[in-house]
Amino acid sequence: MSIVRRLFVFPFILLLLTLGCAEQSEEQGEEKPHVRGIITDFEEEKEQVLIQNTEDHDVESGPIWISLNTDAELIIEGETATASLDETLVGRSADVWIGGFINQSYPPQTKAVKIVIHELKAK
Structure with a gap:
């Protein structure tokens, strides 16, 4: 292969790699929540909620205590909340999206970097 052809192919390969990386970054930004479920309890002293964690396809994985990280984002019914x-x-x-370790207690405990609370549904 001549040097001219190599010089033409190289930028094309770089362009494809760049587009592939950009698409992967967008997918990572839409990361699924680590914890999803119903809030069943609140511990005032530790400022944490107990969530009955449900994985995909409504398979329960057990309760988990969640508290807010210092710079966590709390969204209630679509609006960023100023309250705790x-x-x-x-x-x-x-x-809930977590940003760290899960303490191995029962139930486990962790800190959230983002929590989205959905509105109450009528029974």
């Missing part, structure tokens, strides 16, 4: 977790959230569904 409280007992009014019990009974609502939540999606």
